[in-house]
Amino acid sequence: MARARSVDAAAVQPAVTVRGLVKRYGELEAVRGIDLDVTPGELFGFLGPNGAGKSTTIKILCTLVKPTAGKATIAGLDVLTQRAAVRRQIGLVFQETTVDDYLTAEQNLRFHASIYGMPRKSVGPRIEAVLELVGLSDRKRSPVRTFSGGMKRRLEIARGLLHSPRVLFLDEPTIGLDPESRQVLWRYVDELRRREDITVFLTTHYMDEAERCDRIAIINSGTIVALGTPASLKGEVGEDRVRVATADNDAAILTIKKKLKVDAVPDGDALLIAVPDGESFVPRLFGIGIAVQSVSVSRPTLDDVFLAHAGRRIGDEEPAAPRRWMMGGGRR
């Protein structure tokens, strides 16, 4: 989502900085040297498959896990040496729910206000404000166990915002929600970004959620393989993607290379070709002596970006052989 905003002179300091971050668990290297800067006010997305190191990085930024090496700051505060101060500056919404089912929405928020040391007289109005923001004002006094999954998640977002953090971390915020609840949740996230002076740091493995971000970092096997706006990342992998199935794919690769001077790579039982203009390219496939069975043209998606950098799709279990082909032709 191309969201525009003014640059506040006082907020030039990055909301999040990460330098050479490494986290090892014994033999396993979960995070292998990550560097990034998040600008204040940004919706920053961390896109990658499960086990890529997204959650570990978030846990380090939230002071829950100590890094093996490297440095990270939130609003200029060091996550290692200024833990309590960092914790006041961040709001957290985890993958799993962390609200107390037996308390009401308001009691949950009051609990949070106390453990975050909010000034007493600000608590009441602030609770009203955040509940209104996530559309739960009328459920203030209901026990949380009567809430749906989507409502609980919204309550958690309200709670994450309660103490006015500078950075709100959303770790897979829509996991386990039905499509409708996901949509509702995103409407509220957009709304909170309009109203609150806040940076949102999101992890996801959903492409459509990554598309909403101002910038995304694509993470695979503990390293950032690409970083930029969704549009620029997609631009890097070639404008259009032509998917063609032929009777003999191996022979077709050679023919296409020779006659059309472009690279085709196998993708499942078809071939993928990256070209600037897919529609005008398709007719050229006919008449070069390959037996075309089907053709389709699509705009590149973030999944294609991931495929280009990681050599596999986000849903795949094992990485395929690296396919760096798209970087050669389509880069601009």
Next chain:
Amino acid sequence: MTAQAVERQIDVAPVVSPLGGMVHELRAIAIVWQRDMVRTVGDPARLISTLLQPLLFLFVLGAGLSAAVRGGTGGADYKTFLFPGVLITGILFTAVFSAISIVWDREFGFLREMLVAPIASSSIVVGKCLGGATIATVQSVLIIALAGAVHVPYRAGLMFGLLGVVFITSFTMTAFGLVLAARVKSVQTLMPLVNMLLMPLTFMSGSLYPLGPGAPQWLDIVARYNPLSYAVTASRTLVIRSLPKTSPTRALFHGLTWLGWPVPGWLDAIVVAAVGLLLLTIACVLFSRTE
């Protein structure tokens, strides 16, 4: 981000929280305590069931035992003797179960909400400990109110003394529960473990029968190393002392001894408190390491 500049509208005034310190930690302890209160009041079924158990001990087991031992006690009232033991036994389970609710909190994620807050994890542990102690003490008020039914005199000094011992004991037992909860992460494992530990602790504390000359010697020795014996003896010292000098029930009671030296009742209470503080410290250390 695009370069195009659009002024953002910010309607919600941000809150600035001053940086922590002792006041903040005390407030955290208070809210953890308060949450336990709110949850307990919201769950009367649990309150009633924990209340019924001591009544069962006192009026059913007590009645049966009194009848069985009547000949051998020289006219002593066994139910009177049993009263302090039942009082302590009754709060054990309440206190320990209150503590291990933190395992449920871990399972349902709420522990995380507490542990990621800008507070010391020991504030959570202390708040939990005070919560368990409060719930158990309030519960014991109802048992203490029945003192007259088993011929324990209603005297202000005795009542407050008993409440004091009960509070110290339930604080210690909650801390004990927290130490278990810090190490054992699943409720399924913890429940049988608690039963396995609490039953022998209760039976070897002299809560249900007299220790001293009449008891098997090994039991007498084991009891000396059982913190619960000190809690039972402290409360029983108070009850026995409030009885008339001529009461035959007095003869049933023998305090604990260290190398032949009779341990006074106040020291019994201090032993319980010291064990409680030690367990609390251990629980704080364990919880600061968990996440």
